[in-house]
Amino acid sequence: MCVVALFVYKGALSIEHHKYMDDAYQEALLAYSLEEVPVGAVVVYNNQIVGRGHNVRETQHQPSGHAEIIAMDQAGKTLGSWNLEGCTLYVTLEPCAMCTGAIMQSRVSTVVYGSKEPKSGCLGSVIDFTQIEGYNHYPKVIAGIEEEKTKRLMQDFFKQQRNKQIKIKKADKTTFESYLKVRKEVFVDEQNIDPKEEYDDLDTLENSQVVHIVAIKQEQVIGTMRLLTTNGTMKIGRLAVSKPFRNMKVASKMVRYAIIQAENNGIHVIELNAQLSAINIYKRQGFEETGEIFKEAGISHIKMIKQIKTSNHI
Structure with a gap:
């Protein structure tokens, strides 16, 4: 040696x-x-x-x-x-x-x-x-x-x-108020959506069909997303990112989080209504446009869908 x-x-x-x-x-x-x-x-x-x-x-x-x-x-x-x-x-x-x-x-x-x-x-x-x-x-x-x-x-x-890391996780009692605040900043204050349209009966931590997701950076909630699952289909909604953090791919990370959750829970389809300015965020994650452009809360949207391939475990 x-x-x-x-x-x-x-x-x-x-x-x-x-x-x-x-x-x-x-x-x-x-x-x-x-x-x-x-x-x-x-x-x-x-x-x-x-x-x-x-x-x-x-x-x-x-x-x-x-x-x-x-x-x-x-x-x-x-x-x-x-x-x-x-x-x-x-x-x-x-x-x-x-x-x-x-x-x-x-x-x-x-x-x-x-x-x-x-x-x-x-x-x-x-x-x-x-x-x-x-x-x-x-x-x-x-x-x-x-x-x-x-x-x-x-x-x-x-x-x-x-x-500097951005963490994506489920909202809880300690983050839910900040979660709602970010949605207000983006949808109500910036996009002039009526609060009565923005908030609904799903905005609670007690509903087992809906999961509220937050993006956190240095203990600050900077992004939100809502996942509603019914009959094997997951719907992404209320995806918002605070203005100072929009160059950090926060939205892409949150969408990827949703895809992983769908894969892990046997969900075969994810759908969402995308604002036209955000279409490319979803396309990069494999979503496809379907149907015609429509108005939702006074803003132009288009429906997008992603088929999830789940693994067969023996």
Whole structure:
């Protein structure tokens, strides 16, 4: 078995390691600003940075767009060779399988990383590639440089992302008042629908045939939907999104939620009356127009239907 030393620094640290890890950290901050997972990397050769990179997977739709690979590609161009022997790669997070494979194939001599990645790290966490026999090259690995700082950056990022998430769920006693308020803002105040037409006997939490759905962002109700099921058909109604949140695909997420509920409950048809301005939202989810345009609450609508294919379980 190949034995490659894994150094974990907890005490006095090399000034050089600190310096170059800080450069990698600056790259990670760039990724953070782009709402990419904040991982940064630099490649050093003869005390010079020859490659820099940060995650670009989301912004550039690039499957291999991890910081390590971006930095190594740049280093290869700078040095005029794919062979990065003699180079040290500094990266803020323990490399994954894809990046560790690329590191070994490009013959990087040393890898210095900040914090461990318990879910996908391949230099000691999930697996240690340097302990797999048969490869021609194994890098020296140094772990734990600026561990707390790099770990905290990741934690802050994912906490922020969780706060940005939009949750779709059933309304309850704690959210029902806000649910009705959003409907008032959209349908009564914006679209001038008579409150007597907007609210009806179904607007209660006690009716077992109807389910009221809310979209929530940072504990604020920002979207509403009402699902009425009768005789194997689900009807979507009262779908509304507060004005400041209409560029976040909230309506699409709510419609998708309804489709999943139909699939899970053996419902074969979903129907709705769509305002003409919202037709494309439903078309993208597989709904088809049927019948003629008609007026409902003084606004032009058209009926749309989606057939649900349910799985047969033995």
